Amino acid sequence: MNHLFASRIRDTRTSKxxxxxxxPPDAGLISFASSLPTGELFPxxxxxxxxxxxxxxxxxxxxxxxxxxxxxPLREKIARRVNSKLMTTYEKNNICVTTGxxxxxxxxxxxxxxxxxxxxxxxxxxxxxxxxxxxxxxKFVEISSDDNGMIxxxxxxxLRLEKQVKLVYIxxxxxxPSGKAWSMxxxxxxxxxxxxxxxxxxxxxxxxxxxxxxxxLPAVASFDKKGQFILAGSFSRIFCPxxxxxxxxxxxxxxxxxxxxxxxxxxxxxxxxxxxLNCYLEKFNIEDxxxxxxxxxxxxxxxxxxxxxxxxxKAAVYPKPDGGLYxxxxxxxxxxxxxxxxxxxxxxxxxxxxxxYSRGSGDDIFRLSFTTLPTERIRAGVRRIAKGxxxxxxxxxxxxxxxxxxxxxxxxxxxxxxxxx
Amino acid sequence: MNHLFASRIRDTRTSKxxxxxxxPPDAGLISFASSLPTGELFPxxxxxxxxxxxxxxxxxxxxxxxxxxxxxPLREKIARRVNSKLMTTYEKNNICVTTGxxxxxxxxxxxxxxxxxxxxxxxxxxxxxxxxxxxxxxKFVEISSDDNGMIxxxxxxxLRLEKQVKLVYIxxxxxxPSGKAWSMxxxxxxxxxxxxxxxxxxxxxxxxxxxxxxxxLPAVASFDKKGQFILAGSFSRIFCPxxxxxxxxxxxxxxxxxxxxxxxxxxxxxxxxxxxLNCYLEKFNIEDxxxxxxxxxxxxxxxxxxxxxxxxxKAAVYPKPDGGLYxxxxxxxxxxxxxxxxxxxxxxxxxxxxxxYSRGSGDDIFRLSFTTLPTERIRAGVRRIAKGxxxxxxxxxxxxxxxxxxxxxxxxxxxxxxxxx
Numbered sequence: 001m002n003h004l005f006a007s008r009i010r011d012t013r014t015s016k017x018x019x020x021x022x023x024p025p026d027a028g029l030i031s032f033a034s035s036l037p038t039g040e041l042f043p044x045x046x047x048x049x050x051x052x053x054x055x056x057x058x059x060x061x062x063x064x065x066x067x068x069x070x071x072x073p074l075r076e077k078i079a080r081r082v083n084s085k086l087m088t089t090y091e092k093n094n095i096c097v098t099t100g101x102x103x104x105x106x107x108x109x110x111x112x113x114x115x116x117x118x119x120x121x122x123x124x125x126x127x128x129x130x131x132x133x134x135x136x137x138x139k140f141v142e143i144s145s146d147d148n149g150m151i152x153x154x155x156x157x158x159l160r161l162e163k164q165v166k167l168v169y170i171x172x173x174x175x176x177p178s179g180k181a182w183s184m185x186x187x188x189x190x191x192x193x194x195x196x197x198x199x200x201x202x203x204x205x206x207x208x209x210x211x212x213x214x215x216x217l218p219a220v221a222s223f224d225k226k227g228q229f230i231l232a233g234s235f236s237r238i239f240c241p242x243x244x245x246x247x248x249x250x251x252x253x254x255x256x257x258x259x260x261x262x263x264x265x266x267x268x269x270x271x272x273x274x275x276x277l278n279c280y281l282e283k284f285n286i287e288d289x290x291x292x293x294x295x296x297x298x299x300x301x302x303x304x305x306x307x308x309x310x311x312x313x314k315a316a317v318y319p320k321p322d323g324g325l326y327x328x329x330x331x332x333x334x335x336x337x338x339x340x341x342x343x344x345x346x347x348x349x350x351x352x353x354x355x356x357y358s359r360g361s362g363d364d365i366f367r368l369s370f371t372t373l374p375t376e377r378i379r380a381g382v383r384r385i386a387k388g389x390x391x392x393x394x395x396x397x398x399x400x401x402x403x404x405x406x407x408x409x410x411x412x413x414x415x416x417x418x419x420x421x
Numbered sequence: 422m423n424h425l426f427a428s429r430i431r432d433t434r435t436s437k438x439x440x441x442x443x444x445p446p447d448a449g450l451i452s453f454a455s456s457l458p459t460g461e462l463f464p465x466x467x468x469x470x471x472x473x474x475x476x477x478x479x480x481x482x483x484x485x486x487x488x489x490x491x492x493x494p495l496r497e498k499i500a501r502r503v504n505s506k507l508m509t510t511y512e513k514n515n516i517c518v519t520t521g522x523x524x525x526x527x528x529x530x531x532x533x534x535x536x537x538x539x540x541x542x543x544x545x546x547x548x549x550x551x552x553x554x555x556x557x558x559x560k561f562v563e564i565s566s567d568d569n570g571m572i573x574x575x576x577x578x579x580l581r582l583e584k585q586v587k588l589v590y591i592x593x594x595x596x597x598p599s600g601k602a603w604s605m606x607x608x609x610x611x612x613x614x615x616x617x618x619x620x621x622x623x624x625x626x627x628x629x630x631x632x633x634x635x636x637x638l639p640a641v642a643s644f645d646k647k648g649q650f651i652l653a654g655s656f657s658r659i660f661c662p663x664x665x666x667x668x669x670x671x672x673x674x675x676x677x678x679x680x681x682x683x684x685x686x687x688x689x690x691x692x693x694x695x696x697x698l699n700c701y702l703e704k705f706n707i708e709d710x711x712x713x714x715x716x717x718x719x720x721x722x723x724x725x726x727x728x729x730x731x732x733x734x735k736a737a738v739y740p741k742p743d744g745g746l747y748x749x750x751x752x753x754x755x756x757x758x759x760x761x762x763x764x765x766x767x768x769x770x771x772x773x774x775x776x777x778y779s780r781g782s783g784d785d786i787f788r789l790s791f792t793t794l795p796t797e798r799i800r801a802g803v804r805r806i807a808k809g810x811x812x813x814x815x816x817x818x819x820x821x822x823x824x825x826x827x828x829x830x831x832x833x834x835x836x837x838x839x840x841x842x
Binding site for chain 2: 001002004005006008009036039040042044047048051052055059060061062063064065066098099100102103110113114117128131132134135136198199200236240241242243244253257261263264265266267268269270271272273276
């Protein structure tokens with residue numbers, strides 16, 4: 001029956017690797033692919049508590065349909081939190097609660113994308129955005145970037161040259177191989193440029209909460225006065241993904257249409273989920289919880305970094321990220337898919353870079369998530385990848401050099417460890 | 422920014438009335454529009470119980486992402502239940518859990534509908550289906566029907582004449598002004614006919630559980646061996662709508678694609694919701710709960726019927742439905758929208774028939790739900806509608822005739838009531 005499918009669907013790329021990597025890792029496989037928050041970091045007891053409270057306080061209301069855009073007290077809390085973190089000025093009527101940020105992207109795609117319309121983006125792109133948009137027959141066009149963010153001249157050229165540009169997708173906080181956030185200047189420059197064009201901007205702030213270094217910067221959307229920007233976020237990583245909630249922030253005029261599309265998607269997101277999250281946000285301090293997560297993740301990021309220094313070829317480049325959930329590894333001449341095939345035999349996995357680029361680039365990079373694995377498995381996993389690299393000709397030509405002064409300052413047991421490592 | 426919308430979106434009809442009727446009725450308004458299950462009929466205590474159990478048994482697993490098509494134990498239970506009710510032979514791998522049946526329809530539209538593709542249907546159509554499909558630019562074509570179901574000759578003619586027919590939408594159980602289910606013979610004939618054509622069939626079984634009279638008939642999909650049918654259902658009305666879960670049943674080959682579309686929509690439906698429903702289905706007997714609902718609804722259906730007999734013009738026709746949640750009223754020469762405008766002034770509402778027809782028909786009918794309102798409000802509401810009818814020239818030319826024998830058998834107090842009614 002495939003010939004009956006809508007034409008936009010036939011074009012969707014299938015990725016066997018992507019599907020394989022979505023399978024929860026079994027005991028043997030060490031997977032750096034997934035950045036799913038691990039269960040032991042969910043505030044399970046607090047969520048259970050909040051759920052009890054939801055039943056006591058809301059009774060059958062928690063089990064009815066809700067407004068399509070979500071229950072008002074939750075929208076109010078989301079607006080307050082987004083404003084305080086990202087220096088925006090949304091009100092509760094600018095918020096649409098979604099079934100994860102995935103649905104947020106799907107709603108935007110459905111509302112704006114005709115087959116053949118162009119979306120500009122700075123690679124690598126979040127898979128969730130790519131998945132949502134591919135089904136509307138979008139054409140992705142990559143804009144290059146440097147350490148400070150999207151390169152404005154390239155953006156402007158694409159906006160002038162490409163026909164049918166409908167929107168620009170940006171994820172200025174940490175979704176980049178450098179692990180850096182866009183600089184303040186670049187944010188301003190981006191805003192000034194897109195203001196001159198008749199396009200929408202989708203700003204994805206999924207990773208903004210996970211900042212390890214540097215100061216918090218305003219969302220680019222905070223400069224927007226005319227409603228050109230849509231801000232998209234999620235509670236999956238800062239709360240838990242099984243209570244499936246995300247949100248979109250849009251201006252008043254657009255909200256009317258977003259609400260209509262949302263309704264056609266699922267009428268409303270789970271009312272029970274909304275009440276559970278709402279009660280949780282009232283009873284507990286989610287910022288405290290996020291601070292705990294950040295400390296966990298920082299430690300894992302550092303451990304991943306030092307393990308790579310110990311085991312990876314010197315030629316490999318992997319900037320320590322300032323935030324987010326991933327470290328990107330680049331190794332000139334590498335075919336990351338070949339490496340992955342080899343690594344899977346060693347029971348270790350990651351996502352090859354080309355999955356995040358719309359066409360043909362990203363071959364020599366791959367992405368490691370440091371959030372999901374406990375420390376001992378991070379170490380073992382890195383060793384397995386190094387073995388995989390070695391098997392396809394990328395030998396650790398030199399191990400990490402020992403700093404003699406630092407070595408002498410270690411105690412005897414640690415000195416032994418360094419020598420045996 | 423509306424000019425940036427996808428072309429299929431610009432075509433969507435907006436219905437102010439429909440939106441107004443979605444607002445939960447305030448204390449003053451008696452709304453027969455909504456068929457939402459009322460909170461007092463939810464098994465709230467049992468759901469609370471099941472939720473506690475979900476936390477105890479599943480801990481953080483209940484809060485993780487689930488497989489896109491839903492957690493296995495729930496899919497297994499859905500398959501078993503559908504098979505036992507509708508005489509199908511699905512297995513758990515044929516089930517995709519959706520965020521309400523609304524999302525099921527959205528997934529089907531996304532997978533199959535190009536702009537301009539045709540969907541055949543027997544009016545009146547469920548709003549949820551219409552809403553989902555309108556956003557993919559579908560063209561709806563009505564097929565006429567008689568008391569036994571869709572008229573096969575008309576179906577066949579449309580399948581031959583219309584270009585680009587992608588699918589046929591049917592809701593054989595009770596979604597019809599007659600309140601009757603399709604006959605067994607018509608089901609067979611429908612199946613034989615569509616088998617010869619290269620189209621999909623979506624069979625909506627949302628109302629099949631609410632049978633007041635007659636015997637249970639197999640789903641038309643139960644005859645299907647080649648995977649031409651998609652069966653769609655929901656737990657919103659038999660459990661509760663705030664735990665937002667529905668399902669699609671499809672054959673193995675199609676499932677692969679349904680899963681992919683589902684993933685692009687929201688990755689998965691709320692895991693918490695899925696675990697709560699799964700635990701509920703293990704701990705409690707949902708069939709007992711549904712039997713209770715049926716008795717409630719049957720009583721309300723009967724009361725609505727007798728109230729209309731007492732108050733409506735004799736010319737009004739309103740067959741007592743064999744199942745489902747609605748009674749349809751037809752009154753020749755009526756403009757149901759005019760009546761609605763008048764009725765809203767009297768603080769009573771319903772849905773005018775043309776909302777359920779894709780173009781231009783259904784003017785002289787309207788739909789009354791009998792599930793949501795308590796008995797005294799059903800009585801008062803019918804009186805208000807009768808007043809509205811009278812205001813626009815449809816007088817109750819004769820009140821209901823009293824059967825003298827029955828009158829004499831009443832006790833004195835009931836005789837008074839009859840005289841005063």
